[in-house]
Amino acid sequence: MQALGLRLLESEAGHAAVELQVQPAHLNATGVVHGGVLFTLADSAFAIAANNEGEARWAAHAAIEFLRPARAGARLRASASRVAPGLYDIAVEDEAGQTIALMRGRASRAR
Secondary structure, three states: OHHHOEEEEEEEOOEEEEEEEOOHHHEOOOOEEOHHHHHHHHHHHHHHHHHOOOOOEEEEEEEEEEOOOOEOOOEEEEEEEEEEOOEEEEEEEOOOOOEEEEEEEEEEEOO
16 A cells, blocks of 8 residues: 555444545556556555454455546545445545545455
């Protein structure tokens, strides 16, 4: 998280929020935030939410839908919430509250 400039904002049972201040290094060749960066932002919130209840969990599946581009200078926030045991919804929003991407993740107990 630190290498990409992600910052933990919230962490409580089954919920987490992570923030990213978009820098030029986060952009792809077309000038928008790289999909891998958005996935990593969402995945980081997912991982924290899935592991903040005292039991280690690993991602078993994650799927993301990119809804609109984010550009340099944007402040993005990924919020993850447990919707069922082992199932998490993650929304990535910009500072205006526009949804940039949606992810659903499934976590399994680490063995």
